[in-house]
Amino acid sequence: MARFISGSVGVGGVNLKEDVRVIQEMLNRVPPGSSGPSPLLDTDGLVGPITIGAIRNFQQANLGFQDGRVDVNNKTIAKLNTFDTTPAATATVRFAHENPQDPLNPANPTDALDGLDTSAAPFPWLLAPNLGSNRIRLVNGGSFSLLTSNRNVATVEREVFGGTLGRLFTGLIIIRGISVGDAFISILDGIGNQVARLDVSVRRKRRMSVAFHYVKQPNIFSAANPGIQTSRNPGGEAGVVDQMNRIYLRQTNIEFSFVSARPLNINENLGIEVNTSLARLDGEWPRIVRHRSASAKFNVFFVRELETDLDGEPGNAAFSTSPTDTFDAITEIGGNRDCIFEDAAGNPLNLAETLSHEAGHALGELDDPNSKLLMFGTTDARGRKINKAQALRMNTNAAI
Ligand SMILES: [Zn+2]
Structure with missing residues (x-):
């Protein structure tokens, strides 16, 4: 019954590929007796002398003029539509x-x-x-x-x-x-x-460089104080970043790049947990993140254990020596975008997914209560979807 185009097709036309293909298909529906093309046009969406010649022939025979162009909502497409059979929709598109x-x-x-x-x-x-x-x-x-x-x-x-x-x-x-x-x-x-x-x-494409720091404490270990040293070791970061890009690239057009990974020796006694307050990121937080790489926009520090209370801190009998696990990773929203990431986080299979969640914080996003989304707060219980509002905010975040 009718077909439609976004822009003009033919001589001096806009010639969007889809529109050219539509006009080629419409011309092919015109019988040779009504000056349709013979042989039929290749419906390749590319405008050239054969397609333009077919437009001219059709116009001359059916409209009494020929300029070789089909305009939007004009007489040539109206005449072509008298030969079209495209139906009304009968199923949900x-x-x-x-x-x-x-x-x-x-x-x-x-x-x-x-x-x-x-x-x-x-x-x-x-x-x-x-x-x-x-x-x-x-x-x-x-x-x-x-x-x-x-x-x-x-x-x-x-x-x-x-x-x-x-x-x-x-x-x-x-x-x-x-x-x-x-x-x-x-x-x-x-x-x-x-x-x-x-x-x-x-x-547009946005890029976020990532540096990985594996906190080590080679000189301070004892049975009572195993330290905050991570059991993770450098290696495989490029593959992790590839997996992060699989989550981010098509959803946000943000691409992470791996810039460095290193053991980070911290020879000071910080107990067996990195203790901070979630509200202020103070306490032991700055003693770790001050080692950030200036060449990375997102610095990840792997440690053994991260906590926002004193539970598990050695030297105080009132507290257990087996660490609690109230937070697996914390990333500063805004500011320096630093991330401290403990051994229990993302272990063993979804390291990239949990890092992607933390990167979302670095990109300014808060936790989201929808468990199907990447920004759901609970580690190991989230989806990977980034919704429209989040994607648009992330892509325009000033940090990248
Ligand atoms: Zn979170």
């Missing part, structure tokens, strides 16, 4: 994650980490990287028109496979970030109803 299941996120397999937030309201939302692209699934909408509200911010096109005339829609659409800003993608069915909308934010 919706956007979905690129992969229906995320095998690397088994706790929340429907919460893929591709930057699509289906819970965003009033419309689902996608982060697209500036000067890059993101892919998601379009369900039940393969034959309908895909329009961008602002082609200078984001464009959309169907992903197709197969050669020339046999190109088939894969179910995936590609959203390209053209410049930093906000836009939306509309899906229009054959009678012009908007049957789905996707809000898109195009954001």
Whole structure:
């Protein structure tokens, strides 16, 4: 019944790939007797002399003029639409994650980490990287028109496979970030109803360098005072950072880079826990974090035990010598963004996930009560999803 384009196609036109493909498909529906192309056009979305020639032939025969261009809402596309058969929608058209299941996120397999937030309201939302692209699934909408509200911010096109005339829609659409800003993608069915909308934010790449410090205390150990030395040792950090990027890159367009890892010898007696207050990050906190690397925006200090009370501190009979575990890791929100991370945190399997949570604090986020999200407060009980509001704040955080 009708199809729609975001911009003009042909001579001097905007020639968005999706629009060119639509016009090629529409021309192919015109029989040769009505001056449709013969042979049929390759529906490759690329405008050239063959496609422009087909537009001219169609115009001359059906409209009595030819300028080789199809404009939005003008007489050429109106005439082409008299040959179109795109139906009205009969099923719910919706956007979905690129992969229906995320095998690397088994706790929340429907919460893929591709930057699509289906819970965003009033419309689902996608982060697209500036000067890059993101892919998601379009369900039940393969034959309908895909329009961008602002082609200078984001464009959309169907992903197709197969050669020339046999190109088939894969179910995936590609959203390209053209410049930093906000836009939306509309899906229009054959009678012009908007049957789905996707809000898109195009954001630039942000980078956050990470340094790892493994606190060691080579000279002060005794049975009564095992010290705050971590049992962790340098090694494997690049792989951990890769896993952090798997969580962050598509969801926020923030990329972590590994800058250094070292044993950090602290030859002063701090007891068996790093004691601080959560409100002020004082006490023993500054005696650790003053060793931060100035070349990193996020400094992680591995220690044996971190606490916000005196429980477990040796030399006081009123307290147990077996440490309690009220906090696994603490990161300063704002300020120097330092993180102290104890041996119980993220052990053994989800070190990168817990570090990613702490990095979220370094990026200014508070704990979130939604356990499906990365910023849920309890270690080992959280998801990996970063929602729209969090992603937009993180990407524009002044610390990076
Ligand atoms: Zn937290």
